[in-house]
Amino acid sequence: MSKATIIVGLDGGEAGHRALAFASGQAKLIGDCALKLVYVIEWSPFSFQTSEENDQRHKRREEELSLARTRIMDPAVKSVTDSGLAVEGIVKHGDVADILDDLAKKHSAQQIVVGRVGLRGLKERMFGGVTGRLAVASSVPVTIIP
Amino acid sequence: MNKFLTTGLGAAAASALPAIASAQEAVGMDQRINDIFAGSTGWFVNLIFMSLPGTNFPWIVLWLVVAASVFTIYFGFIQIKAFAHAISLVKGDYSDPDDAGEVSHFQALTTALSGTVGLGNIAGVAVAVGIGGPGATFWMILAGLLGMASKFTECTLGVKYRNEYPDGTVSGGPMYYMTKGFKERGLPLGGFLAIVFSIFTIGGALGGGNMFQANQAHAQISGIVGDYPGWITGVIFAVVVFAVIVGGIKSIAQVTEKVVPFMGILYVAAALVILIVEYDKIGWAFGQIFAGAFTGLGVAGGFVGALIQGFKRAAFSNEAGVGSAAIAHSAVRTKEPITEGVVSLLEPFIDTVVICTMTALVITISGVLVMDPATGQFILNEAGTSIQTIDGSSGVQLTSAAFATGFSWFPYVLAVAVVLFAFSTMISWSYYGLKAWTYLVGEGKTKELIFKLIFCFFIIVGAAAQLGAVIDFSDAMIFAMAVVNITALYCLMPIVKREMNSYFSRLKSGELKKFVK
Numbered sequence: 124m125s126k127a128t129i130i131v132g133l134d135g136g137e138a139g140h141r142a143l144a145f146a147s148g149q150a151k152l153i154g155d156c157a158l159k160l161v162y163v164i165e166w167s168p169f170s171f172q173t174s175e176e177n178d179q180r181h182k183r184r185e186e187e188l189s190l191a192r193t194r195i196m197d198p199a200v201k202s203v204t205d206s207g208l209a210v211e212g213i214v215k216h217g218d219v220a221d222i223l224d225d226l227a228k229k230h231s232a233q234q235i236v237v238g239r240v241g242l243r244g245l246k247e248r249m250f251g252g253v254t255g256r257l258a259v260a261s262s263v264p265v266t267i268i269p
Numbered sequence: 270m271n272k273f274l275t276t277g278l279g280a281a282a283a284s285a286l287p288a289i290a291s292a293q294e295a296v297g298m299d300q301r302i303n304d305i306f307a308g309s310t311g312w313f314v315n316l317i318f319m320s321l322p323g324t325n326f327p328w329i330v331l332w333l334v335v336a337a338s339v340f341t342i343y344f345g346f347i348q349i350k351a352f353a354h355a356i357s358l359v360k361g362d363y364s365d366p367d368d369a370g371e372v373s374h375f376q377a378l379t380t381a382l383s384g385t386v387g388l389g390n391i392a393g394v395a396v397a398v399g400i401g402g403p404g405a406t407f408w409m410i411l412a413g414l415l416g417m418a419s420k421f422t423e424c425t426l427g428v429k430y431r432n433e434y435p436d437g438t439v440s441g442g443p444m445y446y447m448t449k450g451f452k453e454r455g456l457p458l459g460g461f462l463a464i465v466f467s468i469f470t471i472g473g474a475l476g477g478g479n480m481f482q483a484n485q486a487h488a489q490i491s492g493i494v495g496d497y498p499g500w501i502t503g504v505i506f507a508v509v510v511f512a513v514i515v516g517g518i519k520s521i522a523q524v525t526e527k528v529v530p531f532m533g534i535l536y537v538a539a540a541l542v543i544l545i546v547e548y549d550k551i552g553w554a555f556g557q558i559f560a561g562a563f564t565g566l567g568v569a570g571g572f573v574g575a576l577i578q579g580f581k582r583a584a585f586s587n588e589a590g591v592g593s594a595a596i597a598h599s600a601v602r603t604k605e606p607i608t609e610g611v612v613s614l615l616e617p618f619i620d621t622v623v624i625c626t627m628t629a630l631v632i633t634i635s636g637v638l639v640m641d642p643a644t645g646q647f648i649l650n651e652a653g654t655s656i657q658t659i660d661g662s663s664g665v666q667l668t669s670a671a672f673a674t675g676f677s678w679f680p681y682v683l684a685v686a687v688v689l690f691a692f693s694t695m696i697s698w699s700y701y702g703l704k705a706w707t708y709l710v711g712e713g714k715t716k717e718l719i720f721k722l723i724f725c726f727f728i729i730v731g732a733a734a735q736l737g738a739v740i741d742f743s744d745a746m747i748f749a750m751a752v753v754n755i756t757a758l759y760c761l762m763p764i765v766k767r768e769m770n771s772y773f774s775r776l777k778s779g780e781l782k783k784f785v786k
Contacts, residue, residue, distance in 0.1 A: 164370065166369065166370050168361050168364065168369070168373030168374075168375055168376065169373070169375050169376075170376065171376070171379050171380070171383070171526045171527055171529075171530055172372070172376050172379075172380055172526060173380065173519075173523070173526050173696060173697075173700070174380055174384070174596070174597055174600070174697055174700040174701075175700055176523075177372045177376060177377065177380055177597075177600035177601075178438050178439050178440065178599075178600045179437075179438055180370075180371060180372045180600060180602075181371060181372075181437040181438070181439065181602070182436055182437030182438055184370040184371055185437055187370070188370075215369060215370075216369040216370030217366075217369045217370075225366075
């Protein structure tokens with residue numbers, strides 16, 4: 124068991140890469156530090172679905188998980204492992220901010236690192252963005268990489 | 270039950286004076302479709318609605334009420350006992366976070382609700398109150414409360430005996446508990462019941478799940494833009510439904526599924542506002558409902574008429590005991606089938622006890638039913654079949670007129686709501702029908718396509734035919750499903766009881782816990 128744990132939020136894009144690069148650098152400085160890479164598939168148990176979507180749901184879920192693992196998580200985990208850090212990849216369905224915070228608590232992490240996705244205009248004002256919500260609700264320090 | 274024929278809404282369309290020759294031909298075509306349809310289904314309707322010897326009480330109504338009462342007593346008033354737990358389950362308190370991404374209780378419930386909340390709550394209630402008077406509401410609420418126990422029984426079984434295929438998809442419903450459940454209990458005829466049930470389900474999908482919807486959607490649209498031949502609405506609806514279920518254009522269905530709940534909320538909100546504005550009449554309206562429930566207040570058929578209408582329309586609206594919900598609920602992710610049964614209790618409650626009652630109260634308070642001020646009794650129409658209304662309307666147009674007394678613009682909103690409700694109910698029932706069809710003929714692209722084409726064709730028939738003929742056929746098919754389904758539920762209810770006792774004792778002992786965040 125490592126002394127320190129950092130939770131890194133991936134988004135399958137540039138922002139996630141930046142977060143991962145920063146967190147890897149921090150982990151090396153700390154020395155004995157584990158990284159938990161997290162990719163969240165946006166999903167709400169309170170959405171409305173058709174009967175057909177429901178009976179396909181389990182199948183779709185498996186497909187979504189395996190796609191996220193092969194396309195996003197496995198390459199990310201591999202790149203960090205190659206640099207000699209202890210790392211674990213986690214893929215889950217749900218709300219990004221909730222899940223990152225839940226995992227931080229579960230693994231007693233010292234901080235959460237996420238990349239900033241540039242939302243602009245109305246969308247940003249209405250929803251505040253994931254990073255904003257995470258910063259407001261998180262129980263551990265959050266580092267947002269611009 | 271032929272008396273409904275004279276109250277048809279579509280009669281207005283048929284008697285319209287067409288200005289151009291092509292329209293005249295079209296009305297003639299509507300009439301021909303109606304005649305052929307009424308003529309070929311009449312015998313079955315008569316069989317289902319046959320009265321008990323020496324009375325005018327249809328045996329099928331007794332069948333549903335007795336079943337709902339038996340389940341209520343057998344499961345120890347589960348609808349009251351488990352009500353709070355049902356809400357807790359829907360909130361996700363007992364859902365394993367590791368199952369995130371699977372079908373939740375909330376989703377299974379809302380999917381099933383979008384198949385039931387719809388025209389039954391708007392048009393069906395107006396038919397019940399128009400014929401049976403406000404008293405029909407009392408029996409409707411009672412039927413809704415009792416029906417919760419029927420729903421609990423069938424949805425528990427639906428989840429317990431569903432088929433899970435290697436590719437991860439699921440198929441559930443009465444067909445599966447009839448075959449697998451009967452086998453488990455060593456009972457004969459399970460396979461036979463499943464086949465009969467599937468045939469009736471296809472009929473129900475084409476009737477209440479399709480033609481009734483198309484018919485009332487047309488009545489609503491033509492009420493606003495003026496009379497025009499029904500088959501035109503039918504063709505338009507058929508094309509859109511075809512695009513979704515055959516063309517696989519999911520975006521239309523997904524948009525509908527997202528808009529429909531908001532229409533439902535808007536409908537209830539509008540009803541509430543009308544009730545709040547007219548709050549001084551609410552006491553009087555409930556007085557009418559209770560008095561009418563036992564005396565009939567001069568409606569056709571007296572108190573028995575009110576009772577029959579109330580029970581019939583409740584069953585048609587919430588589908589408790591019919592078996593359709595067991596198909597819709599079976600996709601949920603849960604290790605305990607009983608949890609889905611408990612969640613499904615909420616369905617008749619929301620559908621009938623809340624939404625139908627709102628509609629009935631608005632109709633009663635709005636004064637669209639003509640009453641003799643001297644005697645306090647309702648005045649019947651010329652044919653003596655239903656209560657006279659201020660503008661002679663019935664069905665969804667009566668509801669529309671009632672809401673218009675509060676908001677003059679509401680008929681437009683209601684028209685949009687009716688079209689969307691009709692559409693989402695059609696999509697839901699095309700799925701139920703398809704499940705029954707593939708159970709009978711097997712799965713396969715061509716076989717599924719045949720059913721979908723038949724389904725689209727019946728939309729046109731439904732929009733063109735008159736309300737009376739359509740409503741009779743729809744009722745008959747839905748109730749025929751209930752005959753078979755409830756027979757199976759009686760045979761399998763000990764299994765549900767065993768599951769129920771085991772689940773609730775583990776819940777009590779703390780073995781099953783809420784998941785804390």
